[in-house]
Amino acid sequence: MNLRRLQYFVKIVDIGSLTQAADVLHVAQPALSQQLATLEGEVRQQLLLRTKRGVTPTEAGKVLYRHAQLILRQIAQAQADMDAAGQGLSGAVSVGLAPGTAAAGLALPLLRAARTRHPGVVLYLNETYGSALSELVMNGRMDLAVLYGGGTAVHGLAFQPLLRERLYLVGPDTMMPPPETVPLRLVEEMDLYLPRPYNVVRKMVDDACAGIGIKPRVVAEIESASTLTSVIAEGLGATILPESMAREVLASSSSWLSRIVEPAVEAPLALCQSDHLPLSEPARAIKDILLELVAELPENLLASLGKPTPKRPS
Incomplete structure (x- = not known):
């Protein structure tokens, strides 16, 4: 399969017009049409439908388009890696960090370390929900992501457990603060503000409650960290959060937090990457830095899993 034809095909799909794609590619339209016909002959499939509005x-x-994007990206990365051989690492690396998790706290240390060790690497940091990040990694549009999950296998993705965050009950000062630890059963008596059921933390809370035969009294479902903080500040009810986000809420509102026990509930944080697309050399270097940063955190799982912990260069 000719790489140039793949490039032509991707550009045609991106633009949605043979005529406009020919102009952008500086190729005569008949020649571009012939290249497309040759490609369709090679794969023995019709690839485009022509309509009055374009193609x-x-x-x-659609299947070829997805694969072609990945193939062309790998070709470009291979060329970049060869060009950089013997020189300092350079290129772009995209890293997703799930907000409201310990991952968000890795952003600044990661930027500092990457800038010091690999000034030629341009980091793109994306803070969005884990489901969106894992999809970006799966599609080859993001190199790495740190997010909650990894407990179940997902086709196309590989997870490396990093650490576990304990879940805390967080409430306003207008409510009587419980002791430093609180049994999960206590939440049955409270108005709770939690994320939607597809959220990893919400699933863990629901499962833990079901395990002891109670149902949390969820009065509203909120995904926004700022809105959730405002809800607590207004004294409208309580929430359940991982420790990192719980302490952020505590710092920005008049509230208290109490670690959940009986049973203890912990959210697993994992490093997510493609299980079939190789990482570029810059991405490997950034992954090593991420693992170093996690190794310095309490409750990390790297040593307990028997994985060698990267060491900082002296």
Whole structure:
């Protein structure tokens, strides 16, 4: 399969017009049409449907488009790695950090370390929800992500456990603060503000409650950290959060926190990457820094899993 034809095909799909794609590629339209026909002959599939508004990919075309993007990206990265051989690392590395987790606290240390050790590497940090980050990694549009999950296998993804965050009950000062630890059963008596059921932390809370035969009294579902902080500050009810986010809420509102026990509930944080796309050399270097930073955190799982912990260069 000719790489140039793949590049032409991706550009046609991106633009949605043979005529406009020919202009952008500086190729005569008849020649571009011939290249497309040759590609369709090679794969023995019709790849595009021609309409009055332009062209759209067939189902086979959509499949080839996804693969072609990954192939072309790997080719470009291979060229970049070869060009950088013997020189300092350079290139772009994208890292997802799930907000409201210990991952968010890695952002500044990661930026500092990357800038010091690999000034030629440009970091792109994306803080969004774990489901969106894992999809970006799966599609090859992001190199690495640190997010909650990894307990179950996901086709196309590989997870490396990093650490576990304990869950805390967080409430306003207008409510009587409980002791430093509180049995999970106590939440049955409270108005709770939690994320939607698909959220990893919410699933853990629901499962833990079901395990002891209670149902949390959820009065509203909130995904926004700022809105949740405002809810607590207004004294509207309580919430359950991982320790990192719980302490952020505590610092910005008149509230208290209490670690949940009986049973203790812990959220697993994992490093997510593709299980079939190789990391570029810059991405490998950034992954090593991430593992070093996690190794310095309490409750990290790197040593307990028998994995060698990266050491800082002296």
